[in-house]
Amino acid sequence: MAIKKTQVPTLVDVAREAAVSLKTASRVLNNSKNVSEEKANAVRAVIERLGYRPNELARGLKAQRSAAIGMIVPNLSDPFTANAVHAVQEVARANGYVVILASSGGDPELERSEIVSLVGRQIDGLVVAPADSRKDSFGDIIPNGVHVVTFDQLLRRADFDSVTVTNRRSAREATEHLALHGYRRIVAIGARPHLYTCQERVAGYRAGMKAASLEARVCLVEHESILTPAWLRGQVLGAQRADAIFTLNWVCTMLTLRGLRKLGITAGRDIPMLSFDDFDLADMLTPGLSAVLQPAEMLGREAAMLLFERLKGRPGPSRSVVLPTTLNLRESCGCDQQH
Amino acid sequence: MAIKKTQVPTLVDVAREAAVSLKTASRVLNNSKNVSEEKANAVRAVIERLGYRPNELARGLKAQRSAAIGMIVPNLSDPFTANAVHAVQEVARANGYVVILASSGGDPELERSEIVSLVGRQIDGLVVAPADSRKDSFGDIIPNGVHVVTFDQLLRRADFDSVTVTNRRSAREATEHLALHGYRRIVAIGARPHLYTCQERVAGYRAGMKAASLEARVCLVEHESILTPAWLRGQVLGAQRADAIFTLNWVCTMLTLRGLRKLGITAGRDIPMLSFDDFDLADMLTPGLSAVLQPAEMLGREAAMLLFERLKGRPGPSRSVVLPTTLNLRESCGCDQQH
DNA sequence: CTGAAAGCGCTAACAA
DNA sequence: TTGTTAGCGCTTTCAG
Numbered sequence: 001m002a003i004k005k006t007q008v009p010t011l012v013d014v015a016r017e018a019a020v021s022l023k024t025a026s027r028v029l030n031n032s033k034n035v036s037e038e039k040a041n042a043v044r045a046v047i048e049r050l051g052y053r054p055n056e057l058a059r060g061l062k063a064q065r066s067a068a069i070g071m072i073v074p075n076l077s078d079p080f081t082a083n084a085v086h087a088v089q090e091v092a093r094a095n096g097y098v099v100i101l102a103s104s105g106g107d108p109e110l111e112r113s114e115i116v117s118l119v120g121r122q123i124d125g126l127v128v129a130p131a132d133s134r135k136d137s138f139g140d141i142i143p144n145g146v147h148v149v150t151f152d153q154l155l156r157r158a159d160f161d162s163v164t165v166t167n168r169r170s171a172r173e174a175t176e177h178l179a180l181h182g183y184r185r186i187v188a189i190g191a192r193p194h195l196y197t198c199q200e201r202v203a204g205y206r207a208g209m210k211a212a213s214l215e216a217r218v219c220l221v222e223h224e225s226i227l228t229p230a231w232l233r234g235q236v237l238g239a240q241r242a243d244a245i246f247t248l249n250w251v252c253t254m255l256t257l258r259g260l261r262k263l264g265i266t267a268g269r270d271i272p273m274l275s276f277d278d279f280d281l282a283d284m285l286t287p288g289l290s291a292v293l294q295p296a297e298m299l300g301r302e303a304a305m306l307l308f309e310r311l312k313g314r315p316g317p318s319r320s321v322v323l324p325t326t327l328n329l330r331e332s333c334g335c336d337q338q339h
Numbered sequence: 340m341a342i343k344k345t346q347v348p349t350l351v352d353v354a355r356e357a358a359v360s361l362k363t364a365s366r367v368l369n370n371s372k373n374v375s376e377e378k379a380n381a382v383r384a385v386i387e388r389l390g391y392r393p394n395e396l397a398r399g400l401k402a403q404r405s406a407a408i409g410m411i412v413p414n415l416s417d418p419f420t421a422n423a424v425h426a427v428q429e430v431a432r433a434n435g436y437v438v439i440l441a442s443s444g445g446d447p448e449l450e451r452s453e454i455v456s457l458v459g460r461q462i463d464g465l466v467v468a469p470a471d472s473r474k475d476s477f478g479d480i481i482p483n484g485v486h487v488v489t490f491d492q493l494l495r496r497a498d499f500d501s502v503t504v505t506n507r508r509s510a511r512e513a514t515e516h517l518a519l520h521g522y523r524r525i526v527a528i529g530a531r532p533h534l535y536t537c538q539e540r541v542a543g544y545r546a547g548m549k550a551a552s553l554e555a556r557v558c559l560v561e562h563e564s565i566l567t568p569a570w571l572r573g574q575v576l577g578a579q580r581a582d583a584i585f586t587l588n589w590v591c592t593m594l595t596l597r598g599l600r601k602l603g604i605t606a607g608r609d610i611p612m613l614s615f616d617d618f619d620l621a622d623m624l625t626p627g628l629s630a631v632l633q634p635a636e637m638l639g640r641e642a643a644m645l646l647f648e649r650l651k652g653r654p655g656p657s658r659s660v661v662l663p664t665t666l667n668l669r670e671s672c673g674c675d676q677q678h
Numbered sequence: 679c680t681g682a683a684a685g686c687g688c689t690a691a692c693a694a
Numbered sequence: 695t696t697g698t699t700a701g702c703g704c705t706t707t708c709a710g
Contacts, residue, residue, distance in 0.1 A: 008482050010687055023696045026689060034695055056460045057405060058687035061396045063701050068439070068460070072522045076425040079416065086415040089442055098456060100407070103428055103441040117437060121407070143347050170550075257623055281618075284596055286625035349703055360681045365705060373679055397703035668694050681710080686703105693698080 007288055009050040018046040029054060060122060068098050069307065070118035070130040073104040078250050079279050080296045081129070084151065087300030088127055095160045095308050097124070099168040106192065108132040125307045127300075130155055133196035151303040154196045159318040163299050167200035168207070170292050170325040174274050175246060177327065181246035181334040183272060184214055187236050189256055190248030191227065193220045201248045201276055217242070222228040229259040237263070242271065244333075245318025250277035253291075268332025278328050288330030295323055348389040349666060357385040368393060371549065400460060407437050409457035409645060410637055411467040413445040417589050418618050419635045420468070423490065426639030427466055434647050436463070443533070447471040455480055464646045467640075469494055472535035486649040490642040493535040498644040498657040502638050506539035507546070509631050511666040513545025513584060514611050520673040522583035523553055526575050528595055529587030530566065532559045540587045556581065563590045568598040576602070581610065583672075589616040592630075607671025617667050627669030634662055 015025040020039050027035045028043040046052070060066040071088055073081045085101065092099045100118060104111035111131045113137050117128065129152040130137065138160045142148055178186050188205045189196045202218055209216040219235045221227050236242045245267070247253040253275040260267045267273040268287040275282070278293035279285040302321050329335045343436045354364040359378050361448045366374045367382040368427055385391070399405040410427055419434070424440065431438045439457060443450035450470045454477050457465065468491040469476065474498040481487055490502040517525050529537045546554040558574045560566050583617045584606070586592040592614040599606050606612040607626040617632035641660050668674045 011689095012687075022699060023689080024695090027696090029694045030689085036695065039696090051380045053455065053459045055687050057396050057398075058702090061394070061400055061687080061704090063544045066396060076421050076428075077418065079418070079421075082415045082418075082421040085440070086442060089415075091441065093441070093453075098439050098441065098460060100437045101424070101428065102432070102437065103425060116392065121437060254619065257620075258699075261623065279620075280593065281596075281620045281624070284600065285620070285623060307462075317692075350705095351703075361704085362681055362706080363679090366680090369705085375679065378680090394703050397686090398705080400688090400703080401705050403686075679710105680710095684705105684707085686705090688702090689700105691698105691700080694696080 009052045011052070011054070014043060014046050014050060014052050017050065018041065018042045064122075065124050066122040067096060067215060068100055068121065068123050069125040069127065070100045070102065070115070070123040072102045072104055072111060072114055072118075073127070074104050074129055074131055075251075076103055080152075080250060080277060080294060083296035084129075084300035084303075087297040088304040091301055091304035091308065092248065094210045095311075097308075099107075099127075104131045105111055106131045108137050112138050112141065119143060119146065125149070125311055127151060127303050127307055129153055132194055133199075134194050134212060134312035147307055149303045149307045149310075151299050152197065154320075156196075161303075161310065161319045161321075163303045163306065163321045164196075165294050165299070165323045165325050166197070167197050168204035170327070171201040171204025171246075171248070171276060172208040172211075173204075173327060174292055175205045177329070178244050178246060178272065178274055178333060179208065179214060179269045181244070183334075185240060185242050186219065186244040186246055187217045187242035188248060189227070189236070189252050190220045191224045191252050194221065198248060204247060205248075207252065227255040227259065229251060229262040232256065232259040233263060237265075244272040245274070247273070247275045250275075250279060253277060253279075253289075256287075257285075272332060272334045278326075282328070283312075283330055285332070287288065287332050290330045290333035290335065291328050293326040293328050295325070298323055340404075348390070348391045350393070353385050353389060353391050356389065357381045360545070371474070381522055383414060403461075404463050405461040406435060407439055407460065407462050408464040408466065408643075409441065409454070409460075409462040411441045411443055411450060411453055411457075411465070412442055413443050413468055413470055414535070414590075415442055415619065419491075419589060419616060419633060422635035423468075423639035423642070426636040426641040430640055430643035430647065434650075437649075438466075443470045445470045450478065451477050454476065458482060458485065464650055466490060466642050466646055468492055471533055472538075473533050488642045488646045488649075490638050493659075495535075500642075500649065500658045500660075502642045502645065502660045502662065503535075504633050504638070504662045505662050506536050507543035509666070510540040510543025510587070510615060511547040511550075511586075512543075512666060513615065513631055514544045515550060517583050517585060517613055517672060518547065518551035518553060520583070520611065522673075524579060524581050525553065525583040525585055526556045526557065526558055526581035527585045527587060528566070528575070528591050529557070529559045529622045530563045530591055531561065537587060544585060544587075560676045563594060566591060566594040566598065568601040571595065571598040572602060576604075582611070583611040586612065587612045589614075589618060592616060592618075592628075596624075596628075611671060611673045613672045621667070624671070626671050629669045629672035629674065630667050632667050633663040637662055 013020045025043050028040050102114040108131045125147045127149050133153050139158050148160040150160050206216045247256050275291040278291035282289040282291050350364050354361045366378050441453040447470045464486040466488050472492050478497050487499040489499050496532050545555045586595050614630040617630035621628040621630050
């Protein structure tokens with residue numbers, strides 16, 4: 001009847017109450033065979049009565065696994081990221097795992113320290129959108145047996161499983177679409193040139209421009225904070241005024257949209273525009289913003305699935321999943337779509 | 340020299356390498372006093388050399404705390420939520436904690452089971468935006484000593500610390516603002532009437548209408564999925580056609596915006612509109628959407644801070660923090676703001 | 679100032 | 695089919 005302290009019951013309490021040994025109780029808990037129905041039921045009854053819940057910390061300590069995975073993203077405010085996180089979370093739950101979420105703010109140092117923290121918590125796996133693609137910035141702190149899947153960004157040197165989209169091809173198609181409209185001075189606006197996605201999209205843009213026999217004009221900023229209205233005026237609207245804009249990610253799109261507005265220019269009407277990264281209200285703008293839609297949820301889901309396959313023991317070399325995007329043509333590129 | 344297995348080093352390894360006892364190594368790790376500089380340095384050197392990281396699971400098992408908090412939200416896609424999560428995460432990190440994130444999808448059952456899972460992982464505290472305000476839907480599964488802070492929603496019966504915004508007052512002010520424009524048939528559109536926020540905002544709306552001697556017209560749907568274009572046509576544009584719309588949360592705003600558009604109506608131009616919940620592109624719509632801005636990050640930060648105060652031992656009755664909102668007047672309500 | 683030994687809650691050899 | 699006995703990696707009395 002009496003539980004040791006006023007504390008939460010432990011398996012010892014359960015065993016005592018059910019008048020069985022600790023191991024038997026443990027067996028019941030884990031649905032092991034070799035337990036008589038009789039005792040099993042007794043144990044289950046006590047578990048129910050006491051409201052006993054196994055201590056996952058203790059379980060993990062013993063089993064050398066935590067049933068937790070880590071996830072690190074640069075920026076939760078980005079709807080792309082938020083959706084990916086949600087998907088990872090769902091898959092994790094379906095597998096009986098929880099996800100410990102951390103954000104790096106795009107800073108490799110912070111990313112590293114977050115990973116150290118997660119590893120110290122014995123995570124079984126890690127899903128990460130790396131903050132820097134240049135080097136293997138954290139492979140050295142991943143212990144043996146902890147699996148890593150990168151998504152969105154690809155790491156240069158690292159043989160992790162990965163999920164990305166067809167950045168280059170999609171950017172090229174978008175560029176060619178703009179060229180087809182007859183624009184000649186199409187400017188690409190991007191940020192954080194060290195990122196894989198940025199590089200790939202730039203490469204795709206260049207390829208598209210070349211295919212259309214146009215001269216590429218790439219405007220990259222180290223950090224988004226540089227992308228101000230003044231910067232836009234100088235870089236994009238200056239001497240050789242652009243006649244179309246291709247923004248390379250969500251943040252750049254936001255800042256460009258706002259910056260142009262501040263300059264009294266309406267994107268899509270006064271100057272054609274197309275965005276890499278679609279978002280919720282793109283179709284509600286006037287004119288509607290044409291955009292490359294990345295399947296964010298699917299990216300997250302695929303990443304999580306790759307991870308859990310590894311956790312279930314899939315051997316073999318690293319896998320790379322590359323997902324297609326959708327070019328959502330609305331009005332801002334010059335198309336005259338009906339809604 | 341040799342480490343036991345090829346495994347990650349433990350404190351035992353460190354102690355052995357440094358030729359001190361386990362306890363001494365432990366002391367150094369925790370910066371306890373009573374260790375000679377000499378040995379301390381030796382231990383630190385070995386820790387460095389071996390790349391030793393304490394196992395937080397083991398630490399937590401012993402200390403009866405996990406240095407992890409849980410966070411449960413209904414919908415990560417909502418930018419309001421995403422920002423709050425981010426803020427909680429930051430505060431947690433500053434306190435040496437990690438956050439385990441789960442989403443309930445607004446379903447109390449799922450919420451409950453997620454909480455059970457988190458509790459099994461020995462979380463030290465929980466930040467939650469409850470999926471149902473009607474009853475204390477999870478108080479019974481929170482063990483003694485685990486602190487809970489609710490945010491956004493308020494639970495009817497439960498003495499948890501909480502952070503909310505001035506839902507009623509803000510809704511009233513927004514309504515009065517619309518009335519001031521001279522609209523008579525202002526319709527409020529909301530969802531999930533069982534939620535505290537919905538009820539408060541409706542109450543504020545009613546108060547505002549009453550103050551303006553207008554008849555309240557509240558259109559609530561049990562679930563957002565009901566809010567279709569056809570529903571809008573019937574409820575809002577029917578016989579007694581509304582002459583202004585007040586949407587009660589982000590999802591409703593999105594659906595209304597889109598639904599009206601499908602019906603060939605531009606919100607703010609063809610019918611005035613104001614939204615409870617502001618978002619990133621509200622100012623970029625044409626016309627700009629007037630909206631009540633909730634301080635999402637601050638909500639998250641305050642919630643986390645309340646929680647950590649408790650974790651640090653603050654005693655006393657539950658605290659309720661109520662944060663103000665900002666009424667961002669743009670054009671959709673009929674105002675003619677310059678940008 | 680230091681160390682031996684006990685134990686957090688659980689699982690897994692190894693007997694019985 | 696069961697139970698006894700060791701630990702998982704760490705912190706912490708309580709002696710030296």
